[in-house]
Amino acid sequence: MTDAIDTPPTGPLVIKGTPVQLIDVVKDFAGHRALGGVDLSVNPGEFVSLLGPSGCGKTTALRVISGLETISSGRILIDEKDVAHVPVNRRDIGMVFQSYSLFPHMTVRQNVEFGLRMRHVDRARRVFRADEALDMVGLSELAGRYAHQLSGGQQQRVALARALVTRPRVLLLDEPLSALDAKVRVTLRDEIRRIQRELGITTIFVTHDQEEALAVSDRVAVMSDGNIEQIGTPEELYLNPKSAFVADFVGISNKLPGTVSGTVVNVYGQHLPILGTAQPGEVTVYVRPEDITFATEGLPATVVSSSFLGSLRRTYVTLADGTLVAVQHDVIDQPVRDDEVRLRFKGRPTIVTARG
Amino acid sequence: MSRGSRPARVGATPGKTLSTVILVIAGLAFAYPLYALGAFAFQPVGQHSGFTLDHLAALGDPVRGYQYRQLWEGIQNSVVIALVTVALMLVFLLPAMILAELRYRRLRQLIEFVCLLPISIPTVVLAVGFVPVYQQVWKITGSVAWILAFAIGIIVLPYAFRPIQANISGLDVVTLSEASRSLGAGWFRTVWSVILPNLRRGMLSAALLTVSVVLGEYTIASFLQQNTFQTGLALLQHADPYVASTFALAALIFVFLILALIGAAGSLGRNRKAPR
Numbered sequence: 001m002t003d004a005i006d007t008p009p010t011g012p013l014v015i016k017g018t019p020v021q022l023i024d025v026v027k028d029f030a031g032h033r034a035l036g037g038v039d040l041s042v043n044p045g046e047f048v049s050l051l052g053p054s055g056c057g058k059t060t061a062l063r064v065i066s067g068l069e070t071i072s073s074g075r076i077l078i079d080e081k082d083v084a085h086v087p088v089n090r091r092d093i094g095m096v097f098q099s100y101s102l103f104p105h106m107t108v109r110q111n112v113e114f115g116l117r118m119r120h121v122d123r124a125r126r127v128f129r130a131d132e133a134l135d136m137v138g139l140s141e142l143a144g145r146y147a148h149q150l151s152g153g154q155q156q157r158v159a160l161a162r163a164l165v166t167r168p169r170v171l172l173l174d175e176p177l178s179a180l181d182a183k184v185r186v187t188l189r190d191e192i193r194r195i196q197r198e199l200g201i202t203t204i205f206v207t208h209d210q211e212e213a214l215a216v217s218d219r220v221a222v223m224s225d226g227n228i229e230q231i232g233t234p235e236e237l238y239l240n241p242k243s244a245f246v247a248d249f250v251g252i253s254n255k256l257p258g259t260v261s262g263t264v265v266n267v268y269g270q271h272l273p274i275l276g277t278a279q280p281g282e283v284t285v286y287v288r289p290e291d292i293t294f295a296t297e298g299l300p301a302t303v304v305s306s307s308f309l310g311s312l313r314r315t316y317v318t319l320a321d322g323t324l325v326a327v328q329h330d331v332i333d334q335p336v337r338d339d340e341v342r343l344r345f346k347g348r349p350t351i352v353t354a355r356g
Numbered sequence: 357m358s359r360g361s362r363p364a365r366v367g368a369t370p371g372k373t374l375s376t377v378i379l380v381i382a383g384l385a386f387a388y389p390l391y392a393l394g395a396f397a398f399q400p401v402g403q404h405s406g407f408t409l410d411h412l413a414a415l416g417d418p419v420r421g422y423q424y425r426q427l428w429e430g431i432q433n434s435v436v437i438a439l440v441t442v443a444l445m446l447v448f449l450l451p452a453m454i455l456a457e458l459r460y461r462r463l464r465q466l467i468e469f470v471c472l473l474p475i476s477i478p479t480v481v482l483a484v485g486f487v488p489v490y491q492q493v494w495k496i497t498g499s500v501a502w503i504l505a506f507a508i509g510i511i512v513l514p515y516a517f518r519p520i521q522a523n524i525s526g527l528d529v530v531t532l533s534e535a536s537r538s539l540g541a542g543w544f545r546t547v548w549s550v551i552l553p554n555l556r557r558g559m560l561s562a563a564l565l566t567v568s569v570v571l572g573e574y575t576i577a578s579f580l581q582q583n584t585f586q587t588g589l590a591l592l593q594h595a596d597p598y599v600a601s602t603f604a605l606a607a608l609i610f611v612f613l614i615l616a617l618i619g620a621a622g623s624l625g626r627n628r629k630a631p632r
Contacts, residue, residue: 101535118540
């Protein structure tokens with residue numbers, strides 16, 4: 001257990017960031033390999049997101065870190081100590097779940113105090129800590145309420161306060177925003193990030209929402225089929241995807257036919273630099289919608305639809321060969337269905353995969 | 357479209373008049389036998405009308421006391437059997453259901469099948485099966501009534517299982533236990549401090565239903581020749597039908613109270629007001 005529990009009741013809520021490492025972690029479920037040798041290193045105080053589609057192993061990875069699942073092989077280091085065989089209640093982690101997990105028979109305050117009671121913290125400190133944690137999430141005035149008297153967002157705030165009140169070494173967030181409506185999701189997402197930064201707690205966040213992951217994380221690990229495809233800053237993942245899966249999953253990509261020759265790829269007559277290396281021949285080229293622009297000269301296309309997205313507009317066009325292409329552009333341009341337009345690629349480096 | 361012009365959904369619910377008629381007919385069919393039972397219980401001997409408390413006064417008459425001794429013993433035995441059955445249910449069934457929900461989820465269907473099985477087997481068949489078993493048991497324990505709790509516990513299973521299961525289904529028991537453990541609680545503390553308090557409604561309903569089933573159980577006690585409330589009542593019926601009717605009515609009222617308590621338990625927590 002953390003020694004932070006013994007700090008004076010009047011001490012500020014500061015949590016020492018702790019490194020977390022997964023080394024070749026394998027998890028098998030009845031013949032199915034959920035994690036296929038995952039290596040992950042999270043720095044002290046870092047906010048890392050595990051991002052991926054359903055069934056990619058991101059929640060399993062979080063659960064093995066928490067101790068809610070055992071591992072088949074490998075090592076899990078928290079603060080450089082192997083905790084693979086330490087039960088969940090002794091790992092000293094804080095966890096927020098996807099479904100509202102407040103104890104229904106307890107008030108908000110009793111919920112927040114629960115972890116401290118389990119650690120035999122005396123009443124005066126419990127009260128102080130609970131007030132401090134509730135204050136941090138802005139719910140001090142609701143301390144006497146029960147879970148069913150709170151909104152979903154409020155419940156997750158309380159769950160966050162409850163997870164942090166014990167000053168855990170690591171905070172694990174298992175899709176805590178997915179049950180909330182869009183506006184609350186954005187607000188709470190930013191609040192989680194603010195609190196995480198203020199406390200300096202190492203945080204691992206599981207989500208299938210790429211926008212959420214890119215918005216709040218120091219680094220994002222994109223997972224597929226039980227493995228980490230790529231880990232990097234949001235910018236790295238978006239601008240320099242290492243694989244077609246990452247290029248396809250993070251953001252929107254147009255998949256266009258091309259031909260590699262040397263270090264460039266020819267896409268509809270235009271040459272684009274390649275990210276990494278590729279064998280000469282027929283390939284699929286991943287081009288972001290914002291890397292295509294309307295021009296007076298270029299690839300002819302016909303507008304299919306156009307959507308206003310607030311600060312920008314996304315227009316879908318079809319090429320002469322029937323390929324559907326998304327173009328992201330300024331809201332000033334307002335193409336309408338059946339408009340004839342011309343496209344140009346901006347020339348940013350792009351990822352390619354061999355076409356089978 | 358305005359609310360007033362919305363067409364009525366034909367056949368969706370009966371109209372108010374029809375509902376009232378159905379309620380009155382059902383109420384009469386239910387209430388008249390109870391009224392007849394009550395009227396008979398307080399009728400003077402040999403008359404078809406009138407009201408007297410003489411039959412109840414006879415309960416305290418030392419001369420006629422021997423007539424009722426067996427009934428009093430039967431009530432005591434039934435109370436003890438009810439308490440032991442509730443204890444068995446809480447000690448065996450409840451932990452099994454919680455364990456199945458938290459750790460061995462594949463066993464849930466098996467437990468449900470086993471618990472609901474007694475409802476499809478006639479009690480007489482069960483009782484006949486119990487006879488040779490209890491002959492051996494009583495060789496060891498002597499002929500004590502509370503041992504019947506093990507047999508009655510089996511016919512009680514479906515009634516105890518359902519409310520607990522309904523309560524468990526309404527909770528996300530797995531997430532609650534995971535949250536509790538992630539906060540530092542072990543399995544015992546998790547079950548004791550988090551799961552059980554949230555199963556109070558189910559446990560209370562199961563316990564009350566168990567008590568009402570035990571108080572109404574006749575077949576097993578009769579086959580195993582034990583003196584319980586129902587067997588005592590059946591015997592008293594021949595000696596003093598007036599007092600027997602009084603006790604039958606009292607037992608029914610008691611069961612109604614139990615059902616009312618279950619209803620009240622069901623609404624526990626729902627009406628909790630937010631503090632100002």
